[in-house]
Amino acid sequence: MAVAGVPEETDVLVVGAGPAGSSAAAWAARHGLDVVLVDAATFPRDKTCGDGLTPRAVHELSRLGLEDWLREHTVNLGLRAHGFGQTLLLPWPGGSLPNWGSAVARTELDDHLRTTAIKAGATAVDGLRAVDVRRRGGQQGPVTAVVLERTGESGEKERVEIRCRRLVVADGVRSPLGKVLGREWHRDTVYGVAGRAYIDSTRSDDPWISSHLELRGPEDEVLSGYGWIFPLGGGQVNIGVGTLATAKRPANVSIRPLMSLYTDERRAEFALDGDLRASTSALLPMGGAVSNVAGPNWALIGDAAACVNPLNGEGIDYGLETGRMVADLLAAGSRSDLTDSWRRVLVDHYGEAFSVARRLAGLVTVPGLLPALGPVGMRSRFAMTLALRWMGNLVDDADRDVAARVWRRAGRVSAARDARPPFA
Numbered sequence: 143m144a145v146a147g148v149p150e151e152t153d154v155l156v157v158g159a160g161p162a163g164s165s166a167a168a169w170a171a172r173h174g175l176d177v178v179l180v181d182a183a184t185f186p187r188d189k190t191c192g193d194g195l196t197p198r199a200v201h202e203l204s205r206l207g208l209e210d211w212l213r214e215h216t217v218n219l220g221l222r223a224h225g226f227g228q229t230l231l232l233p234w235p236g237g238s239l240p241n242w243g244s245a246v247a248r249t250e251l252d253d254h255l256r257t258t259a260i261k262a263g264a265t266a267v268d269g270l271r272a273v274d275v276r277r278r279g280g281q282q283g284p285v286t287a288v289v290l291e292r293t294g295e296s297g298e299k300e301r302v303e304i305r306c307r308r309l310v311v312a313d314g315v316r317s318p319l320g321k322v323l324g325r326e327w328h329r330d331t332v333y334g335v336a337g338r339a340y341i342d343s344t345r346s347d348d349p350w351i352s353s354h355l356e357l358r359g360p361e362d363e364v365l366s367g368y369g370w371i372f373p374l375g376g377g378q379v380n381i382g383v384g385t386l387a388t389a390k391r392p393a394n395v396s397i398r399p400l401m402s403l404y405t406d407e408r409r410a411e412f413a414l415d416g417d418l419r420a421s422t423s424a425l426l427p428m429g430g431a432v433s434n435v436a437g438p439n440w441a442l443i444g445d446a447a448a449c450v451n452p453l454n455g456e457g458i459d460y461g462l463e464t465g466r467m468v469a470d471l472l473a474a475g476s477r478s479d480l481t482d483s484w485r486r487v488l489v490d491h492y493g494e495a496f497s498v499a500r501r502l503a504g505l506v507t508v509p510g511l512l513p514a515l516g517p518v519g520m521r522s523r524f525a526m527t528l529a530l531r532w533m534g535n536l537v538d539d540a541d542r543d544v545a546a547r548v549w550r551r552a553g554r555v556s557a558a559r560d561a562r563p564p565f566a
């Protein structure tokens with residue numbers, strides 16, 4: 143049955159209008175494809191996030207033509223790392239990537255990205271939750287339509303189907319539609335548990351983002367994670383804490399009380415004023431720790447494909463990148479099977495870096511290791527400059543310097559030893 147405002151059919155259907163989905167929709171539309179972008183939420187909508195944009199993300203937003211828009215927001219020069227009695231100012235390394243970062247509240251960023259997709263020619267419909275798929279020829283067959291549900295004004299549920307030739311699944315960390323398609327998230331490798339809030343500060347124009355690498359819990363114990371304060375301009379900052387966990391070593395922390403504790407400890411130094419607003423927490427799938435990332439005519443991107451850097455929790459950039467790359471693939475091979483080709487793209491771009499990053503992040507969850515190594519690392523500007531580059535995966539294929547070569551080699555060695563490599 144046709145429903146007003148909802149297209150019945152499209153070439154490319156993108157489910158989820160976060161950074162990943164909007165990027166996929168924008169690039170696919172720019173390739174001249176017929177694109178529909180749906181989301182369960184009504185925009186603008188919030189998303190639990192630190193709102194931080196590293197130079198990788200700035201680079202990707204610039205490709206979308208958003209550099210000038212981004213520069214109207216905060217511009218930061220690098221990371222101020224605190225911990226173990228030290229404070230180091232670590233400028234972004236530059237090289238083949240921009241030498242600046244930014245931070246934009248997700249309510250605004252995601253709305254702007256979705257508008258960018260619409261301007262590129264995608265048809266966007268919000269308030270539509272994908273709940274099921276229709277397939278041709280059984281469970282392994284191609285998806286022919288997605289079943290979506292919306293809630294009417296008097297609370298009644300209404301179902302609608304959109305037929306599609308290709309499907310991009312960008313429905314975030316829990317990926318409900320991905321699950322219908324067989325996506326499995328493995329927690330034997332590292333994942334994140336994190337929370338964020340907003341608070342007023344007269345230091346909201348600080349040109350450095352701050353991270354506290356010595357995050358302490360209520361018993362003054364060092365936790366396997368870090369706290370952050372990301373200036374957003376306009377008198378407010380994003381403040382949050384994140385910890386790393388594995389199935390064997392769960393985080394065992396209550397995020398919201400930890401955020402309050404962290405805020406109180408930083409209140410004077412960062413001129414934090416008043417109460418925390420919009421405190422929320424969420425999980426972060428990381429390092430490609432999912433199986434079944436693609437089928438004959440569908441592909442998972444962004445958080446749905448666990449494309450989050452295990453060493454810094456960055457996922458906006460990977461969402462934007464995977465959106466662009468899947469659109470390129472769809473434009474290049476109109477009818478080709480995506481099952482192997484999309485997995486191969488993910489493995490080629492992120493397999494080695496995610497493998498070594500999640501191995502190192504996993505070490506941080508080993509009790510006693512961070513308190514032992516943290517002070518040593520923080521005493522060396524050289525070590526921390528390297529760490530910033532590696533933790534941010536700020537290494538491009540074009541980089542030929544020693545640090546880049548060491549990182550790539552570590553990735554190759556790590557991937558060769560993985561019991562379950564990324565995206566397998």
Ligand SMILES: Cc1cc2nc3c(=O)[nH]c(=O)nc-3n(C[C@H](O)[C@H](O)[C@H](O)COP(=O)(O)OP(=O)(O)OC[C@H]3O[C@@H](n4cnc5c(N)ncnc54)[C@H](O)[C@@H]3O)c2cc1C
Pocket residue numbers: 157158159160161162163180181182183189190191192193194195199270271272273312313314315318319336337338382423424425426443444445446449450455456457458459461
């Ligand atoms: C506390 C915290 C802090 C973080 N800090 C940072 C940071 O500072 N920088 C950074 O780069 N990354 C950060 N991340 C990670 C980042 O938020 C994610 O990696 C990023 O949002 C992934 O984008 P996405 O488009 O894949 O998914 P999302 O942004 O989650 O978008 C998914 C979209 O899908 C929609 N959706 C879900 N289910 C359905 C459905 N069934 N039907 C239709 N639509 C659906 C949702 O409404 C949503 O709009 C942080 C994460 C957390 C939890």
